[in-house]
Amino acid sequence: MIKNSTIAKPRNFAELSKKPQLFTGLSEKALQQILESSTLQDYKAGHLLVQQGDQPTHVYFIVEGRLRTLRANRDGGEATIRMLGQGEVCMEAVLFMRGPSPIAVQVVDDAQLMLIPGGFIKRFVLQDHQFATNLLKIVTHHYKTAMHQIDAMAIKSPVQRVGYYFLQKHMEQNSDTQNSDTQNSDTMEFELPFKKSTIANHLGMTPETFSRALSQIKKMGIDIKGEKIRLKDAYALCHFCDLDTAHECTLATKEDCPHCPTHAGIRY
Amino acid sequence: MIKNSTIAKPRNFAELSKKPQLFTGLSEKALQQILESSTLQDYKAGHLLVQQGDQPTHVYFIVEGRLRTLRANRDGGEATIRMLGQGEVCMEAVLFMRGPSPIAVQVVDDAQLMLIPGGFIKRFVLQDHQFATNLLKIVTHHYKTAMHQIDAMAIKSPVQRVGYYFLQKHMEQNSDTQNSDTQNSDTMEFELPFKKSTIANHLGMTPETFSRALSQIKKMGIDIKGEKIRLKDAYALCHFCDLDTAHECTLATKEDCPHCPTHAGIRY
């Protein structure tokens, strides 16, 4: 599985499009320390990095490629917890849970990962405040996402789940392009970063149901061509917004959004 | 709603049966600082401490009573995220998410809470390593629980969800009694700490379905009398165990458990 293993070089970071959350605000010295303790490795799609029940050994930083974290049971059922790409980390939360890993980690697209030893992370948290806060923010954000996932499965219809997922991807990709030098501040188009069956599983439904939800959502002003999603108008996804998501929405201030939950003082 | 408000006194902690995770390993000085910044308040059952979309202001430490955290939508649907009692905290994770609270917090049983100002917590995390690690462990544990909840709703049957919930409560209450001076090391009995309809909602099912799941589970060697659950034998709940839970099980080492996933090298 392992094709390549070297000491991580700082310039690998420069190649990443957006600054990874794990390293924000760290001193040069701190960064050096992390890099020197880590190794780079390549993995093939399909490889199981971590199995459910394994003792966590490393934190994995994605330089290139895609992973997913999941839970599985005896009858072959799988629940995809997270789907992650470039600049994201995994196993950092598991490291601080006592006991073996509650999740498996699978390589979805051929990936280059930076492996940071678990022991190093645990020590480093105690010596670097900024790093500790970074970790806290990351785990906290995972928890928020998990709460949304619970919410979705408990009280949302398949169409609502897909709509909310689209809304998030749309907002993510808008903020990405604004950070880079693209001029287009409000793109009406975005892409599905994973194959549909994986997204379906993440949303707690079968591929068939996902497909049917897509054809429903097409009737709501959203064009779907393969991986490309195109909105007919900027408000097309506002149906699916909720109070805490509206807060990050650039349209929320423009008072003309017909569905925005921040208007009319909606309380759930 | 507020019946009483005083500066928190240290001796309130002494009254708590088990040492709360938030304060473990802190110096006397650190504890003093926290107590001096906090206030005690009483709340009536039903009160909404925090609404979805509110900006978080405090961390709530439960001295007495019960709370639940939940998400709700426009159509009246509710998803219970956590149900918490004495010695537990909430809003500590939300504090480190950017933006407004994704959850509401409701008082379920009349409660006495210690309110720790959010700003204090944020500052204190940067100055006290132990406190930072405590928080990291707490949030990380919430995340683990949330992953179990996702798993449950995605790939478990109602009966399996109830069984797994029972298993957890059983293990919790066993470890509690071992810490205190009770001799009975392996109790066959435990109690449901919340009313059934709340548990049902937390498990992502209707009260009717929960009730039917209970009658199924009675056939598996588990007696249910109101709030009291009594196991016919110590292994009655082992059906519902998984790899990461087995790790904390006192029976797992005894190789005679017929269902334990740690035996026979089960891989999911």
Next chain:
DNA sequence: CGTTGAAATTGATTCAAATCAAGTTGATGC
């Protein structure tokens, strides 16, 4: 360019949990 195989779509059928609708139990107060 056509072949191959995986992924996705679409349709028909099944099934499990939600809903609807009575009852029952159990706690609280008069």
Next chain:
DNA sequence: GCATCAACTTGATTTGAATCAATTTCAACG
């Protein structure tokens, strides 16, 4: 003791997503 009300249980019915099954689409490769 009995009345009252909420929580829970139990049964009948409906419904929406899973499953099963048959195409269709599309990318990879010879």
